[in-house]
Amino acid sequence: MMKKWGVLIVVSLAVFIIAIDTTMMSVAITALAQDLDCQIQDIQMAIALYSLVMAAGMLVGGKLATMFGTRRIFLIGIIIYGIGTVTAALAPDVIVLTIGWSVIEGVGAALMMPAVLSFLMATYDSKDRVRAFAVYAAILVGGAAIGPIIGGVFTTYISWRWAFGMEAFIVAAVLANSRFLVGQEKAEKRPRLDWGGVALSSAGLVFLVAGVINVNTPRMIIGGVLLLLFLLWQRRQERRGNETLVPTSLFRNRNFMTGTSTNLVIQLSIGAILFCIPFFLQTMLHANAFDTGLAVLPLTMGMLALTFVTARLVTRIKIKYLTIIGIVIMIAGTILVANLFSPGMTVMSLTPGFALIGIGMGLSMSQIGNLTLSSAKPGETNEASGLHNTFLNLGRSIGTAAVGALMLTFFLSGLVGGIDNSAVLPQHDKNELTVLLTDSSKHMELKEFEAAVEEKLGDYPDEYIGELKGIGANAAVDSMRTTFYILAGILGGGLVISLFLPKRKLIDTGSETGLI
Numbered sequence: 001m002m003k004k005w006g007v008l009i010v011v012s013l014a015v016f017i018i019a020i021d022t023t024m025m026s027v028a029i030t031a032l033a034q035d036l037d038c039q040i041q042d043i044q045m046a047i048a049l050y051s052l053v054m055a056a057g058m059l060v061g062g063k064l065a066t067m068f069g070t071r072r073i074f075l076i077g078i079i080i081y082g083i084g085t086v087t088a089a090l091a092p093d094v095i096v097l098t099i100g101w102s103v104i105e106g107v108g109a110a111l112m113m114p115a116v117l118s119f120l121m122a123t124y125d126s127k128d129r130v131r132a133f134a135v136y137a138a139i140l141v142g143g144a145a146i147g148p149i150i151g152g153v154f155t156t157y158i159s160w161r162w163a164f165g166m167e168a169f170i171v172a173a174v175l176a177n178s179r180f181l182v183g184q185e186k187a188e189k190r191p192r193l194d195w196g197g198v199a200l201s202s203a204g205l206v207f208l209v210a211g212v213i214n215v216n217t218p219r220m221i222i223g224g225v226l227l228l229l230f231l232l233w234q235r236r237q238e239r240r241g242n243e244t245l246v247p248t249s250l251f252r253n254r255n256f257m258t259g260t261s262t263n264l265v266i267q268l269s270i271g272a273i274l275f276c277i278p279f280f281l282q283t284m285l286h287a288n289a290f291d292t293g294l295a296v297l298p299l300t301m302g303m304l305a306l307t308f309v310t311a312r313l314v315t316r317i318k319i320k321y322l323t324i325i326g327i328v329i330m331i332a333g334t335i336l337v338a339n340l341f342s343p344g345m346t347v348m349s350l351t352p353g354f355a356l357i358g359i360g361m362g363l364s365m366s367q368i369g370n371l372t373l374s375s376a377k378p379g380e381t382n383e384a385s386g387l388h389n390t391f392l393n394l395g396r397s398i399g400t401a402a403v404g405a406l407m408l409t410f411f412l413s414g415l416v417g418g419i420d421n422s423a424v425l426p427q428h429d430k431n432e433l434t435v436l437l438t439d440s441s442k443h444m445e446l447k448e449f450e451a452a453v454e455e456k457l458g459d460y461p462d463e464y465i466g467e468l469k470g471i472g473a474n475a476a477v478d479s480m481r482t483t484f485y486i487l488a489g490i491l492g493g494g495l496v497i498s499l500f501l502p503k504r505k506l507i508d509t510g511s512e513t514g515l516i
Contacts, residue, residue: 006180007123008132011116012139013174014078017085017167018109019143021050021101022396023274024151028160035160038094046098048401052209053106054113055393056202062114062386063193063245070115070122070382071181077111078178082171084108089164101164117385119181121373127315133370134311138304141270141361145300148278149293156290194237197245200230209394212401246383250376255502259372260388262323262501264395265494266364269330269487271399273299273357276407276483277350280341284476287347298351299358306362319371320501326364327495331488333357338484343473364498371504407483414475424467433468 025032025047032043065073084107087100116136124132154163208223210216231251237244250256274296281287281295310322333356340349369388376384419425419434 006177007119008135010174010177010180011119012135013170014112015116015136015139016143017170018113019140020147020150021105023144023147024163025160028151028155031155031160036094036097042094046094046102049098049102050106051393051397052206053103054110055209055390055397056205057107057110058114058390058393059201059245059386060198061111062382064111065115065118065382067193070118073111074115074181075178077108077115078171078174081105081108081112082168085164085167085171089161089168113389114382114385117369117373117388118381121381123182129370130311130314130367134307134366137365137369138307141365142300142304144270144274145296146293148296149290152288152290152293156288192243194243194245196233197230200226200233201245204230209397212398246387247380250380250384250387253375255375256372256384258497258500259368259375260391262494262498263368263372264391265490265497267392267395268399269491271396272403272487275400275404276480280476280480281347284473285347291347295347295350296354299354302355302358303361306359307366310363310366314367318503319367320503323364323368323498323501324495326360327491327498329363330357330360331491331495333360334484334488334491338481341477341480343477403483403487406486407479410479410482411475414478415471418471418475422467422471424463
């Protein structure tokens, strides 16, 4: 049993620590800033940089696996990741934390993730591959979903440092069981690394992701231009018979690009949900880090349950239709959640909507990676894995940054509109109150917001204070409602893309890909 599933167990442990690292510290920002004597913005930048480094390094990681062997690059990646997590756990200041967590761990993750998918494609086929990808999808999303719970437990009851320490122990377990890993060996005639492609792709992704994170249009445009130049450079390299970073045939492969694009939209929605919900629960409902993690548990449980149900359904129902049904359910759940927001709600009010979203995730995500990578040629598996993971990481980053920025914009707009339209507040004070509320809201902490309002307004009557608090609560609720309606629309775009997925059914046909 261990011999058969040893590869899956080992890579699952690796995927788990990478997944939880994307959300684990999202509930510990304040504690990190206090312990390391830095600004909250410094911690937010460290979180963003982790995603940025991974996005910029995925393509290189996939190519290096082809050049030097999947197993070797994976092991180098997990060792680098371990060095990073120990550095983060022992960090005396935010600079060392950023180097260990964002840079070193980010590089390690970029080397590991393409190899993970290559291991699954090379080791398993047919029904075993279906099961393996079901577990992979469950851990990838489930790890990110329970990351806030893990981070909340360590931060609230022990120390955030032990969260990184836990990852170091898992790294040791992966290394101890690395004998199970059997991957593609290094090329007999080692290809040269396309340094021009590395420079253009990395710079393009850095500018694009950084532009999205900071809502900086010029950076996004520069990133888009650099990525276009990257594609042109890859075509030029192929015409000249030179080695490319990514085969351009992948971009012309409609099945591969359709699957990857569909998954990008799903990941975008996941990133947005896992960013917006903790903000709302902690700032408006005063939930602590642990309770925030528990609030998203219905989403996690729904996703996990349907992930494994889907692994059985794909032997009878085509993945395309399961994915379409899953996205439709996610849209329904997102709209339901949007209508559950209210000033008097509790943490558990969102449970029905979260459960529905989780069910949709389980149906839509379980096998789409399997379908997508099976569309690539056998010799392109590592590069396809790198490109696929780049899109997924890009989707998660866009969801976290862009949708989060929209939510804040709607929140600020609601504050200003609420003040202007208030019949209770004095007209001559509305400009000052607008400045006060919008400046205080940037801290994203309701307690600080209320304290600042009460301190600066001094002798204002209770009815004025109550009016301002009501305006803030209504603005937060309306911003979340609008944001989730937009998410439903984005998922609608993903639904349209999914209509072009190939009509394939995962069964054992004895073929190389296990598909018909």
